[in-house]
Amino acid sequence: MIQFNKPHETGDELRYITEAIAAAHLSGDGRFTRLAQEWLERETRAARALLTHSCTAALEMSALLAGVGVGDEIIMPSYTFVSTANAFVLRGAKPVFVDIRPDTLNLDERQVADAIGPRTRAIVAVHYAGVACEMDALSDLARKHGVLLIEDAAQALGSTYRNAPLGTIGDFGALSFHETKNVISGEGGALLVRDDGNFLERAEIIREKGTNRTNFLRGRVDKYRWVDLGSSYLPSEIVAAFLWAQLQHADELLKRRLAIWAGYHERFGALAAAGVVQRPTIPAHVTHNAHMYYLLLQTAHERESVLSTLRELGVHALFHYVPLHSAPAGLRYGRVHGGALPLTDDLSARLIRLPMHYDLGPAELDAVAAAVGAAVGKRVAA
Numbered sequence: 432m433i434q435f436n437k438p439h440e441t442g443d444e445l446r447y448i449t450e451a452i453a454a455a456h457l458s459g460d461g462r463f464t465r466l467a468q469e470w471l472e473r474e475t476r477a478a479r480a481l482l483t484h485s486c487t488a489a490l491e492m493s494a495l496l497a498g499v500g501v502g503d504e505i506i507m508p509s510y511t512f513v514s515t516a517n518a519f520v521l522r523g524a525k526p527v528f529v530d531i532r533p534d535t536l537n538l539d540e541r542q543v544a545d546a547i548g549p550r551t552r553a554i555v556a557v558h559y560a561g562v563a564c565e566m567d568a569l570s571d572l573a574r575k576h577g578v579l580l581i582e583d584a585a586q587a588l589g590s591t592y593r594n595a596p597l598g599t600i601g602d603f604g605a606l607s608f609h610e611t612k613n614v615i616s617g618e619g620g621a622l623l624v625r626d627d628g629n630f631l632e633r634a635e636i637i638r639e640k641g642t643n644r645t646n647f648l649r650g651r652v653d654k655y656r657w658v659d660l661g662s663s664y665l666p667s668e669i670v671a672a673f674l675w676a677q678l679q680h681a682d683e684l685l686k687r688r689l690a691i692w693a694g695y696h697e698r699f700g701a702l703a704a705a706g707v708v709q710r711p712t713i714p715a716h717v718t719h720n721a722h723m724y725y726l727l728l729q730t731a732h733e734r735e736s737v738l739s740t741l742r743e744l745g746v747h748a749l750f751h752y753v754p755l756h757s758a759p760a761g762l763r764y765g766r767v768h769g770g771a772l773p774l775t776d777d778l779s780a781r782l783i784r785l786p787m788h789y790d791l792g793p794a795e796l797d798a799v800a801a802a803v804g805a806a807v808g809k810r811v812a813a
């Protein structure tokens with residue numbers, strides 16, 4: 432069986448974890464947290480990177496920083512992971528779901544202006560498959576309407592939009608190091624803060640249970656106290672040590688992953704030219720991190736048969752998000768802009784994700800491509 436995902440070890444994880452234990456600092460904000468944060472700040476050029484225990488936590492911090500509450504509306508795609516919406520619904524705000532673009536499957540920026548109303552407080556751009564949303568248009572809209580722009584960059588570490596690292600273009604960016612992402616720590620994430628204005632100090636306070644402990648540790652205040660709303664969003668040093676081992680190999684992981692992605696892309700060229708499948712589109716002004724390789728099939732019905740045939744042939748492929756607006760909690764907590772999301776409904780029902788991890792070599796890519804060919808051929812012949 433060719434697995435869909437395989438958590439990757441760089442080899443240094445246990446050594447760093449042992450060092451963290453030897454240093455007798457296992458709670459958060461020790462040496463490894465600092466190393467990982469400095470690495471992220473250097474690589475992304477964000478004013479500040481704060482490690483969190485998940486991207487979900489970083490999104491919840493964004494909702495707290497945005498100060499959203501009951502009656503506020505947040506514009507986002509429906510074709511995303513539940514955490515994008517939950518973070519804001521937990522504060523009492525309402526997701527307003529806007530349709531996606533047919534090429535990148537990202538939030539359709541051309542439909543966002545129409546969805547902005549007096550209650551809109553933020554736009555959340557989700558960079559699907561690590562491919563950037565149209566950030567110039569979204570930034571202009573956010574500025575013009577005085578709303579925040581937040582990036583769910585869970586899948587996007589290492590990707591850029593017009594040379595700007597994803598997660599650093601909006602006011603805040605949320606990264607994930609979940610074991611299914613490119614660089615991992617089991618569970619893990621980070622919040623990137625674009626400028627070090629007043630958001631930065633509040634972000635530190637929110638992450639440290641609503642206390643000014645971070646400034647206390649810097650020696651800037653003589654005691655630490657409860658000063659604002661907050662929770663516990665920082666990871667332990669054991670998690671940060673694992674992450675540090677991964678970050679040090681991030682360049683090599685990115686190269687390896689791009690090669691696998693390109694290998695798939697080339698192998699599906701003929702099927703795409705014949706109109707049997709549609710391959711991912713990468714706009715010219717972005718670079719991506721090969722987080723995912725997906726194909727769009729011709730019908731939802733075909734997808735079910737292709738997925739089961741692939742399983743029979745030893746290839747573990749998957750569908751992806753059930754659009755939030757059609758899920759029970761989405762119906763309860765959200766609202767659909769314009770009454771319907773035809774592209775979200777259509778594209779989400781036709782998409783399959785192929786195995787993507789660092790152990791895939793040419794032989795595995797050949798096997799996956801042959802299995803997909805057989806699976807779609809089978810349907811065509813039926």
Ligand SMILES: *Cc1c(COP(=O)(O)O)cnc(C)c1O
Pocket residue numbers: 484485486487488511512514515557583585586606607608609618619620
């Ligand atoms: C993975 C993912 C998340 C959640 O990340 P966690 O680190 O598991 O909390 C959120 N949004 C998107 C788009 C994701 O892909």
